[in-house]
Amino acid sequence: MTEPTPPGPAPAEPAGSQARRADLAARLAAVRDRIAAAARAAGRPDLPELIVVTKFFPASDVRLLAGLGVRRVGENRDQEASAKAAELADLDLEWHFIGQLQTNKARHVARYAHAVQSVDRPQLVSALSRGVAAENQRRAGEGLPARSPLECLIQVDLRSPAEHARDAGPAHRGGALPADIGALAGLVDAAEGLRLGGLMAVAPLGADPAAAFARLAGLSAALRASYPGADVVSAGMSQDLEQAVAAGATHLRVGSDVLGPRPPLR
Ligand SMILES: *Cc1c(COP(=O)(O)O)cnc(C)c1O
Numbered sequence: 591m592t593e594p595t596p597p598g599p600a601p602a603e604p605a606g607s608q609a610r611r612a613d614l615a616a617r618l619a620a621v622r623d624r625i626a627a628a629a630r631a632a633g634r635p636d637l638p639e640l641i642v643v644t645k646f647f648p649a650s651d652v653r654l655l656a657g658l659g660v661r662r663v664g665e666n667r668d669q670e671a672s673a674k675a676a677e678l679a680d681l682d683l684e685w686h687f688i689g690q691l692q693t694n695k696a697r698h699v700a701r702y703a704h705a706v707q708s709v710d711r712p713q714l715v716s717a718l719s720r721g722v723a724a725e726n727q728r729r730a731g732e733g734l735p736a737r738s739p740l741e742c743l744i745q746v747d748l749r750s751p752a753e754h755a756r757d758a759g760p761a762h763r764g765g766a767l768p769a770d771i772g773a774l775a776g777l778v779d780a781a782e783g784l785r786l787g788g789l790m791a792v793a794p795l796g797a798d799p800a801a802a803f804a805r806l807a808g809l810s811a812a813l814r815a816s817y818p819g820a821d822v823v824s825a826g827m828s829q830d831l832e833q834a835v836a837a838g839a840t841h842l843r844v845g846s847d848v849l850g851p852r853p854p855l856r
Contacts (some may be wrong), residue, residue: 611654616689617848618642618658621831625842628835638835641686643845646852649674655848656681664688664707664823664843668695675702688790688843690764697721700783701728705741707843708822710766715777715784718742722783739785742778743824744771745793746809747826748802753794766807773818775813788822788840789813799830803837810838 621640629637642650643664652663652674661682665671666689675685684704691699691706693713699706700721709715718740726736747754747765754767766774771789778786791806793799803825810823826834828847835842846852 607650607654608808610651611657613850614651614654614848615658615734617850618655618660621828621844621847624831625835628832632836634835634838637839638826638839641688641841641843642848643688643777643827643843644674644849645670645689645743645845647849649677651849652683653677654683655714656683662704664845666690672698672702682849686843693717697724700737700740702724703740704738705743705787707743708745708764709742709774709778710745710747710764712774712777715742715781719783720790726783727834739783741822742784743787743790743822744774744778744813746771746789748791748805749794752789771813772811772816775817775852779817786817786820788820788824790824792821792827793825794831794832799826799833800837803830803834803839807837 625637625640630733639662640660641662641664642660643656645664645666655663656678662684664686665674667685668687668691671685671687683701687699687703687706688708691708691714696714696717697720700718706718710719717742722737722740729736745765747767751767754765757780775786777783789806789810791802806823806825810821813820822841823839824843825837825839826842828844831842831844
């Protein structure tokens with residue numbers, strides 16, 4: 591026996607989800623205001639693109655953000671990113687991979703990523719190119735169209751070469767030395783299935799972000815002299831987005847100021 595359908599509106603969504611949406615909406619609006627104010631202060635007529643970094647936060651948050659107009663999301667671990675991308679396949683989202691990437695994950699990342707912002711060594715370039723080829727073969731086998739070329743940003747380590755060399759181990763945050771940008775750019779440009787997008791950097795700990803981003807802008811100008819289309823400058827996080835906007839960043843990667851403090855590291 592079925593219960594009669596109760597009259598009235600459809601069941602409301604859970605109160606927790608409504609509260610979270612309001613929280614995300616308020617934080618997102620505050621970040622957008624900061625970006626607009628920084629662009630005005632810098633006399634910039636354009637606004638940089640916002641990539642919301644959703645690492646450590648659940649797919650349900652990404653869905654709420656998409657409902658608030660977010661299209662670009664950033665993730666730094668393949669396992670977490672691919673699970674969210676699969677769960678949210680019904681949404682029109684661009685996934686930007688921003689973390690250290692092992693070559694054996696390159697093929698998997700090519701399944702869902704629009705861009706890899708952390709290209710920092712030749713072996714990764716060839717692994718990503720092979721990954722795109724394998725992904726397109728898989729799609730062809732299923733009668734699906736080929737994916738778009740994978741946008742690759744070269745991640746630049748703005749610390750001194752001595753500091754760069756000192757922690758090349760597992761804790762290394764990644765990035766190629768500025769002197770190696772030209773060679774890497776040539777490899778990406780020549781690689782099948784990849785598109786050279788530009789540069790990405792994190793301001794070094796303890797350094798003045800304005801100076802770091804000014805240096806990145808100079809490196810970008812030099813890159814664009816050879817590759818005019820490689821005009822992306824991805825710089826600026828929650829703490830230093832104003833300095834990045836002032837230095838001409840085209841893309842900002844903002845996590846905690848949109849989503850709140852990250853849950854403790856798992
Ligand atoms: C986590 C992360 C961000 C976002 O940092 P917030 O301080 O949370 O804004 C940006 N870029 C990279 C490479 C990251 O790993």
